[in-house]
Every structure is written in C-alpha cells, then in structure tokens.
Amino acid sequence: MRLDGRPVTWSGSDEARGAGIAIILQELDLFANLSVAENIAIGNPDLESGRWVSFAALARAAAPHLEAAGLAVDPAISLGSLSVSQWQLVAIARVLALDARVIFMDEPTSALTEDAVERLFSVISRLRSRGVAIAYVSHKMSEIFRISDRITVMRDGEMVGTARTGATSIDRVIRDMVGRPVEARRPDPPRAAAGETLRVEGLSTRKLRRVSFSLARGEVLGIAGLVASGRSELGRALFGLSPVLAGAMLLGGRPHRPAGVRDAMKAGLALVPEDRRQDGLFMRMGVRENTTLACLRSFATAGWVDREAEAGAAERELAHSRTKFAHAELPVDALSGGNQQKVLIAKWLLTKPRVCFLDDPTRGIDVGAKDDIYRLIATLAAEGVSVIWVSSELPELIANSGRILVLHEGAAQGILPSASAIQEDIMRLATGRKGAP
Amino acid sequence: MKPPGGSWGRTGRLARPFIGLLLVVVLGIVLSPRTARGSLIFLSPGNLTDILMQQGEIGIIALAMTLVIIAGGIDLSVGSVLAFGASLAGLLLVRWTPAVSGPAQVAATIAAVCAAGALLGAVNGVVITGLRLPPFVMTLASMIGVRGLTRWMTGNTNIDFGFDAAPSARFSDLLAQKPLILSVWAVLAVAAHLLLARTVLGRYLRAIGENERAAAFTGLPIKAARLFTYVACGGAAALAGLIHAARSHQGNPNDGVAYELDAIAAVVIGGTALAGGQGTILGTVTGTLVLGVLTNVLRLRMVDSNVELMVKAVIIIIAVWLQRRGRSPASP
Numbered sequence: 001m002r003l004d005g006r007p008v009t010w011s012g013s014d015e016a017r018g019a020g021i022a023i024i025l026q027e028l029d030l031f032a033n034l035s036v037a038e039n040i041a042i043g044n045p046d047l048e049s050g051r052w053v054s055f056a057a058l059a060r061a062a063a064p065h066l067e068a069a070g071l072a073v074d075p076a077i078s079l080g081s082l083s084v085s086q087w088q089l090v091a092i093a094r095v096l097a098l099d100a101r102v103i104f105m106d107e108p109t110s111a112l113t114e115d116a117v118e119r120l121f122s123v124i125s126r127l128r129s130r131g132v133a134i135a136y137v138s139h140k141m142s143e144i145f146r147i148s149d150r151i152t153v154m155r156d157g158e159m160v161g162t163a164r165t166g167a168t169s170i171d172r173v174i175r176d177m178v179g180r181p182v183e184a185r186r187p188d189p190p191r192a193a194a195g196e197t198l199r200v201e202g203l204s205t206r207k208l209r210r211v212s213f214s215l216a217r218g219e220v221l222g223i224a225g226l227v228a229s230g231r232s233e234l235g236r237a238l239f240g241l242s243p244v245l246a247g248a249m250l251l252g253g254r255p256h257r258p259a260g261v262r263d264a265m266k267a268g269l270a271l272v273p274e275d276r277r278q279d280g281l282f283m284r285m286g287v288r289e290n291t292t293l294a295c296l297r298s299f300a301t302a303g304w305v306d307r308e309a310e311a312g313a314a315e316r317e318l319a320h321s322r323t324k325f326a327h328a329e330l331p332v333d334a335l336s337g338g339n340q341q342k343v344l345i346a347k348w349l350l351t352k353p354r355v356c357f358l359d360d361p362t363r364g365i366d367v368g369a370k371d372d373i374y375r376l377i378a379t380l381a382a383e384g385v386s387v388i389w390v391s392s393e394l395p396e397l398i399a400n401s402g403r404i405l406v407l408h409e410g411a412a413q414g415i416l417p418s419a420s421a422i423q424e425d426i427m428r429l430a431t432g433r434k435g436a437p
Numbered sequence: 438m439k440p441p442g443g444s445w446g447r448t449g450r451l452a453r454p455f456i457g458l459l460l461v462v463v464l465g466i467v468l469s470p471r472t473a474r475g476s477l478i479f480l481s482p483g484n485l486t487d488i489l490m491q492q493g494e495i496g497i498i499a500l501a502m503t504l505v506i507i508a509g510g511i512d513l514s515v516g517s518v519l520a521f522g523a524s525l526a527g528l529l530l531v532r533w534t535p536a537v538s539g540p541a542q543v544a545a546t547i548a549a550v551c552a553a554g555a556l557l558g559a560v561n562g563v564v565i566t567g568l569r570l571p572p573f574v575m576t577l578a579s580m581i582g583v584r585g586l587t588r589w590m591t592g593n594t595n596i597d598f599g600f601d602a603a604p605s606a607r608f609s610d611l612l613a614q615k616p617l618i619l620s621v622w623a624v625l626a627v628a629a630h631l632l633l634a635r636t637v638l639g640r641y642l643r644a645i646g647e648n649e650r651a652a653a654f655t656g657l658p659i660k661a662a663r664l665f666t667y668v669a670c671g672g673a674a675a676l677a678g679l680i681h682a683a684r685s686h687q688g689n690p691n692d693g694v695a696y697e698l699d700a701i702a703a704v705v706i707g708g709t710a711l712a713g714g715q716g717t718i719l720g721t722v723t724g725t726l727v728l729g730v731l732t733n734v735l736r737l738r739m740v741d742s743n744v745e746l747m748v749k750a751v752i753i754i755i756a757v758w759l760q761r762r763g764r765s766p767a768s769p
Contacts, residue, residue: 241653241654260656261653261654261655261656262656262658264656265656271654273654278648278650278651279650279651279654280651280654281648281651282643282644282647282648282651282652282714283647283648284647284714284715285643285644285647285714289640289644293640293644293655293657294655294656296637296640296641297637300636300637303636303637303638304635304636304637305635305636305637305640307635347655
C-alpha cells in the first residue's frame with residue numbers, strides 16, 4: 001500500500017485514521033447507547049482530547065457535521081432512538097468530523113431514502129472539490145455512474161477491471177460483476193389472481209394512520225415510502241409485533257388479530273425482517289439450523305428432531321432460492337450478504353405462508369442475488385402466495401410488483417398499478433407532496 | 438468463506454477443551470508421587486475414580502448450568518440450593534418421623550428434595566422471564582435468600598445422619614457409593630447432550646442465547662425455554678445437595694459456598710460462551726474434569742490449598758485463552 005507515493009503499513013485502524021483515512025462501514029459501527037454527539041466524537045482525536053467530556057461542547061462540535069450530512073436531530077438524543085436511515089447519516093457525519101483525506105464508503109446508501117441519498121451526493125461533491133479522495137462501494141449502478149470518475153469491478157475477491165466512467169456502460173459493468181451476460185433483467189410483472197387473501201381496513205397503530213388495502217391471492221404488492229413512513233410497521237402489525245389501536249385485518253375472510261408472532265405464523269403469515277443480522281438470522285448457527293428454525297417442530301416427533309427430514313427440507317428450500325454455500329453446517333456469518341438474505345427468505349418460505357411480507361429484502365446485496373429474489377417473488381405469486389414487499393429502490397419495486405402502495409408518515413397516500421406508475425409520481429406521494437395523478 | 442475458528446475447523450473447535458485436559462493429565466503424570474513399588478499414584482484406578490466422584494456434585498450442576506448459560510442466562514444460586522437440598526434431606530430423614538419408614542422414606546426424601554430444588558429454580562425462572570429481571574441480579578438475590586431460608590429452617594445447625602439402621606444412615610450409604618454417583622452423572626450428561634444436540638428444545642435454547650431478538654421474530658417460546666433451564670438447574674443443584682449430604686454424612690446449611698463459581702468455571706473452561714448461544718455438554722464434562730484433575734494433582738503433592746486456588750485461577754485463564762485463539766474478532 002502506498003499513500004502519497006510512500007509505502008505504508010498500519011498495525012491498527014487508529015494509525016490509518018491518523019494518516020487521514022476514514023471508512024463508513026456497511027454494517028454500522030456505532031453505539032446505540034450513546035448520544036448522537038458522542039458517536040460522532042468517539043475515536044476522533046480532535047473532539048476527544050483530555051480526560052473530561054463536556055457534553056455541551058460535544059454537541060456544539062457535532063452540530064455542523066450533522067447539518068452537512070443532512071440530519072436534523074438534537075445531538076444530545078441517544079442514537080438508539082433513531083431509524084436505520086438516520087444511523088447511516090450519523091455515520092457519515094462522523095467521518096466528516098474526522099476531516100479525512102481518503103474516505104471509503106461501503107454501500108453508504110443501502111439504508112438511505114432517496115432524498116437522503118441526494119444530500120449525501122452533495123456532501124460527496126463538496127468533499128471532492130476540497131481534494132478528498134473517495135472510494136465508493138455500491139451495487140446501485142445509477143449512483144456509481146452519477147458520482148464516480150473511475151469504476152473498478154471486483155468479483156470473488158479479484159479485480160475484474162477498471163475503466164473511466166465515461167468509457168464504460170452499465171451493461172458492461174453488470175456483465176463484469178456477474179461474470180456472464182444478464183439477458184432478461186426481470187421476469188414478467190406478476191398478475192393478480194382472483195380471490196382476496198388479506199384485507200386491511202383503517203389500520204392504526206402507534207406509527208400507522210388508517211391504512212386500508214386489499215391483497216389478492218398470488219398478488220404482489222409493493223410498498224414505497226421513506227424509511228420512517230411506517231412501511232416496516234405494517235409488517236410488524238400484521239405479524240402481531242405492534243399492537244393494533246384501531247381498524248381491522250381480515251385474513252381469508254376471517255378476522256386477523258394476532259396476539260403475537262406465533263399466532264400470526266399459525267394464521268399463515270411470514271415476515272422477513274429488514275435487519276437480517278439483528279432480527280432475522282442467528283449468525284453463528286449453521287445454514288441448515290437457520291433455515292429450519294421457524295418450523296422445526298414439523299420435523300420432530302415428541303420433541304426429537306428427525307435430522308434427515310430436516311436436512312432434506314432445508315436443502316430443497318435453499319436450492320429453490322438458489323442459495324450458494326459451501327456446507328450446510330457453516331455458520332451463516334460465513335456467507336455473503338445476498339446468500340444470507342436468501343437463507344432468511346428460505347427460512348420463512350419453509351413455513352408455507354399464505355401471505356409473505358418481505359421488508360426491504362434487496363438492501364445491500366449484489367445484483368445476482370437481487371435477480372434471484374425477484375424471481376422468488378414471482379414464483380411465490382405464481383404458487384398463489386400473496387406477497388407484500390418493501391424496497392427503497394423504486395425501479396425494482398415497479399418492475400416486480402403488481403400494485404404499489406405509497407406510505408407517508410404512517411398514512412397510505414395511494415395505490416398505483418405498477419404498469420402505469422412512474423418514479424416521480426411515487427416520490428411525490430412518498431414525500432407527502434400531493435397532486436399526483 | 439472460511440468458518441470462524443480458522444484453520445482449526447469444526448473438529449479443532451470441539452477438540453480444544455481436550456487440550457486443556459491433556460495438559461493437566463500430563464502434569465498429573467509428571468508430578469505424581471510414586472508408591473513404594475514405583476507405580477504412579479495419580480494413574481491408579483482408585484485415584485482416577487476418586488477424581489470423578491469428587492467432581493460429581495460440581496459436574497451435575499455444571500450440566501444444567503451449561504443449558505442456562507447457552508440460553509443466555511446465569512444461575513448464581515446453585516451453591517445455596519445445594520445446601521438447601523442437603524439440609525432439607527437432613528430434616529426429612531432425621532427430624533421427621535413419617536408414617537412410612539425405611540426405603541420409602543429415603544425414596545420420598547430424594548423425590549421431595551429434587552422437587553423443592555426445581556421449585557426454587559422455577560421461582561428464579563418466573564421472575565427472570567416474567568418480571569424481566571437480569572438473571573445475574575435475580576439469582577444473586579436467591580443465592581442470598583435461599584442461604585437464609587436454609588439456615589432458618591435448620592436453626593443454623595448441622596444435622597448429623599447417625600449410624601446403623603437409621604434411615605439417614607441408609608440414605609448416606611446408598612448415595613455415597615462411587616458407582617452410583619458416577620452413573621447418575623453419566624446418565625444426566627448423556628441426557629443433556631442429547632437434549633442440546635437432538636431436540637427441538639435444545640435448538641431453541643441455542644437460538645435464544647445467540648440472538649433473542651431474532652428468536653422473538655421467529656416466534657420461539659422464549660420464556661418457556663428459559664424457565665426450563667432454571668428449573669433444571671434448581672433440580673440439579675438439589676440433587677447434587679443430596680449427594681453432598683450423603684458423602685458428608687450430614688445436612689450442613691453452610692456448605693456449598695462458591696460452588697456456583699466452580700460450576701461456571703467448568704462450563705467456561707469447556708468452551709461455552711458466557712454470552713450464550715454456543716457450547717457443548719462434552720466441553721463442560723471436560724472442563725469439570727480439568728478442574729478435578731488439577732485439584733487432585735495438587736493435593737497429591739500436598740500443595741497448600743490457597744496455592745491451589747491461585748493455580749486454578751491461572752488454569753481458567755489459560756484454558757479460555759486457548760479457546761479464544763484463532764477465533765475471529767467480534768463480528769461488526
């Protein structure tokens with residue numbers, strides 16, 4: 001490694017930081033129990049000097065960086081009370097405070113809403129004009145082509161190639177990433193089959209306000225909305241994790257009032273949570289054990305697991321979702337993000353749900369795995385499962401849903417058929433600006 | 438895509454506790470005094486089975502402690518529950534004159550003591566899962582409370598078991614037998630191993646200890662599973678109390694102090710993560726043996742018992758360090 005032409009070796013991250021190198025990790029390395037200002041100051045030699053901490057001074061020092069990152073929160077509140085998207089902005093503000101010369105950003109937009117992404121891009125261009133070098137890792141082609149000068153493609157730990165952004169194309173980069181030409185980018189948008197599976201009437205919870213929609217057998221409903229719009233809350237309410245304050249849910253014509261997760265599962269619901277590491281997977285447990293955990297009882301007699309039946313079912317479901325892994329006993333921690341996501345989806349499909357809620361299943365995974373997930377959604381719909389899924393990326397949501405429900409601040413802003421939906425309309429609804437068609 | 442544990446792999450990870458055992462056994466052979474005829478006392482069958490028997494009480498408690506720790510908990514009350522079990526046995530055998538007597542009284546005592554221990558464990562479990570008290574705090578409280586209960590119900594006196602035909606003496610003769618203690622321990626170890634490795638409940642315990650939030654999102658019966666571990670731990674501690682009473686020929690309300698620390702040490706030396714989620718019964722049995730062999734070796738050499746404690750401390754640190762080596766640093 002060379003920095004400014006001189007060879008460098010570092011024995012720890014603090015040395016690299018001292019040399020002016022900073023990194024924004026995909027899995028955020030922040031402290032939920034500390035305040036926003038403390039998170040920004042921690043590990044920062046300029047803000048952390050001395051033995052005593054003045055919280056007021058910290059908040060004052062943090063404020064301009066927060067503003068630059070586009071986060072309007074009180075620096076004194078605890079990080080734990082913020083959303084994933086806001087965490088990401090805190091991570092960005094923290095790196096800004098470091099005043100680094102080289103910044104690595106690993107999927108910085110994976111948890112960001114579109115307006116926050118815009119703000120990040122203006123931060124990046126400001127940094128660039130100050131002479132900061134930025135390495136930006138992303139799976140999102142539009143972002144890469146918009147902000148980069150050069151693009152390097154890596155696959156399986158090897159560099160496939162580097163090209164000036166102007167001299168290459170999206171198709172070329174995707175081809176390099178996948179290692180094979182991707183012909184049909186997306187399957188046909190699924191059609192709605194007859195018969196209503198789920199009806200939600202005036203549903204209100206702590207974070208939802210009178211949401212109504214109906215979902216047919218084999219229909220794919222996409223949910224669009226900013227991160228705090230209540231899109232995850234909808235899944236939690238359906239799954240009995242968030243108390244229903246008003247309104248009703250009907251599942252297969254019968255009232256659906258789950259007292260908890262097990263109730264909801266019995267009624268035929270599955271929820272693939274947004275945060276797969278925290279809420280979904282058991283990172284140190286094996287692939288097989290993760291896959292079968294939600295319906296382990298069905299492979300057991302009198303509490304005794306039939307290991308062959310279990311392994312067989314896991315293998316079939318994982319093959320179905322095209323999960324790649326070296327060995328079924330490996331901890332899921334050893335898999336790539338995309339394959340982890342597929343294990344999580346396989347876990348829930350194994351419960352044979354009637355309604356499947358996928359909360360941002362394509363967040364932070366590679367193009368190939370995204371394609372596999374689109375295909376899974378289409379297959380599920382073809383098998384008669386009703387799918388509700390959330391995505392922060394509108395093009396994929398439009399391409400892979402029958403209809404799109406737009407949420408803003410917990411309220412439904414409209415349901416658009418995806419055939420005629422355009423991104424601008426959805427964004428307008430999602431940001432609360434009325435006047436869509 | 439290398440499994441964490443690096444070049445050790447899966448077998449390596451399983452083998453790690455045995456390295457510690459191997460080391461202390463070698464130490465035993467090297468340091469063992471010889472008999473007049475030149476053979477090693479350490480390796481004599483009598484000595485080896487003595488080690489097993491002396492570790493029986495800690496061994497049985499450590500099995501249940503493994504379940505508690507794997508599910509993300511801890512139980513500090515086992516030493517007090519052991520004394521409670523021993524004292525209750527004394528009360529039932531010596532101070533109680535039941536309608537039935539002889540073998541029936543012994544059997545009733547064994548059943549009643551185990552049930553009472555399980556009940557104390559259930560109190561721990563209900564408070565921890567129901568009121569969401571941290572396990573450390575609740576079992577610390579019951580460690581203190583149960584000790585008080587035990588002293589109060591015995592008037593803080595030892596209950597001697599007497600001799601000859603008294604039911605207490607019969608009980609003592611029965612439960613102090615080497616083969617019986619070893620087979621109870623072995624049977625429970627196999628049962629606990631199968632529970633963890635082969636049953637739905639065992640899988641749930643590991644999942645809950647590894648990631649409670651994900652367990653909730655998966656609809657696992659978190660409270661019931663945790664409650665089970667504390668009930669098992671209370672029952673095991675009371676059973677160990679019965680053995681303790683039989684071996685010491687008395688019910689002493691002040692025994693069993695710091696047993697919880699020995700049991701936890703055995704579990705930890707055996708490779709079970711204190712943070713929950715990971716661990717094996719095989720490891721715990723090995724960890725128990727490491728402590729047992731070490732104590733035995735030092736006593737054969739007539740080493741001061743205070744020095745013994747210091748050596749134990751060093752061994753715990755080395756054993757756990759050996760297991761951590763090669764493990765990848767904490768995940769981000």
